[in-house]
Amino acid sequence: MNTLRLILRELRHHRLNALLSLAGLTGAVALLVIIQMTTTAAARETRRVMRDLGFNLRIIPKATDMDHFWAHGFSDQTMPADTVTRLAAQQGIFVTFNHLTPALEGRLALGDREFLLTGVGDSVVGPGEAKQPMGFKIARGHVYLGSTVAQHLKAKRGSTLPLKTRDFNVERVLAESGTEEDVRIFTSLADAQELLGHPGRINEIKAIDCLCLTADKDPLAQLRAALEKALPEAKVLQLRTMADARARQRQMTERYARFAVPVVLIVAAVWLGLLAWLNVRDRQAEVGLWRALGHGSTRIAGLFLGKALLLGIAGALVGYAIGTTVALRYGAELFQVTAKSLAAEPSLLLWALVLAPGFSAVASLLPALQAVTQDPAESLRAD
């Protein structure tokens, strides 16, 4: 009788042991699938939330007068507009910087008052990333108004705003943010270059740091080193509070996975090992009998490890199905922003089908070795 048939018959006979082992494997696979799916969703959620917080890096010309910069909110120096494409073309730059957005800012008189004019160009993102602009994408001839500006000018959406010699369409009035955004007028980069008299120039590249930077390794030093190499004529400022919030959020997600995965694996390994050991103990006399019938260690180990592999395959299939169902059913409540992007990950099934049988076999290895090495004479005395 072949080994597979013997294993199937034994599984049916020792149903409780088989079911408990299967439950352990299924539970472990399901939990790991849930952890993986929710961790991915959490990372996506973190990226979205952090992106919504806005840019946290400002790359400005190195010669900027910092007193002027902090007093007026923009650099008094400019750099060529193609600086951003030059920066983006640098090898590995997106490891540290992302969403590179050229901007030109300056003061613009309007009637008896001055406002901050910000021209925003197209964002450049890392290869393979969705090209969702982080800031505004404003067409030429259109403006976005900060709430204070709109209030002062009594402008609303759709009204016309004359700026210098041209009329602009007010496309959007921004909600009050309680920041300097409230006193800004946003235009396209080309319009701002024209209005501020700096054609082909920018005075800032807004960016966001990579989520991979960690606070414990001084991210600012890493950013500065990367920029010094890529763009020696510029310097970078980091909005530290925002950057730290990003790092903490990311680390929290990672810590959750780092804690949960080993716990699940250890508990499952102990559970499976214990059940395999009980199975070997229950089958001590049977092992002795197979020896008496002339079967060698390979065949006997095969009975136990083959069983572990079969249970691993079944546990992977059932665990993946349960884990995916639970993650899809309850994940949407946990991750409301990215709920729609919470999806089954078929690659996890492949991983589960490879790893669960292997894990199950490793957990059963010691009991299987015990079966192989036990004294057949002693085994035959057991019943």
Next chain:
Amino acid sequence: MITCEQLSRRFRGPDREIAALDNVSFSIERGEFAVIKGASGSGKSTLLLALGGMQRPTQGRVVLDGQEVYALAPDARNRLRAQSIGFVFQLFHLVPYLNVRENVVAGLPDGAHRADAQRRTDALLESLGLSARARHLPGTLSAGERQRTALARALVKQPAVILADEPTGNLDPANAAEVFQHLDAFRRNGGTVVVVTHGDDAARFAQRTLRLDAGRLIDSGTPTSTPS
């Protein structure tokens, strides 16, 4: 057929070494029905397992059909057991999740000719009165049926020798007699039978009775051509 030379087996006890077998030597010829008698703990079962290649002696050697059993590599010893030795145990040791027929087939060595095996299995089930129980699991059988299944498993490979450890210890006299009759039939067809027992139920089939006491062979018996 089977030769034991100065066979000793010692176990480490809690406070001293225990000699389960002490310098045991004897020979059993092909076609002989030998009974090894002795009280509980006299070393009978250890001797039987040592003869079957399952209990390596501390010293001495076992020669079966010209092959020194413990000089063989583990694989070769497994093959020898699979092809030449049939075991019958007091506790039957049937595989609980295989039915009667499958338990019998489990006794066949790997690579046995399928049609021959089928025919022999059917014949054995028939001759041992187990045909009607062929699809039953061991848990549903009587003690006599279990031991007859174990006997069929030992016989199906057509071994050179059957080693039986208290084969009737859990049986009533009628079933015990039936088991011995089957073993005797095997012997009459040229097989060798070694039975260890502490009772007298095998006496009428034995051609030779060896006696063990505290691991020592105190009587190697006199072979007779007919059962005593």
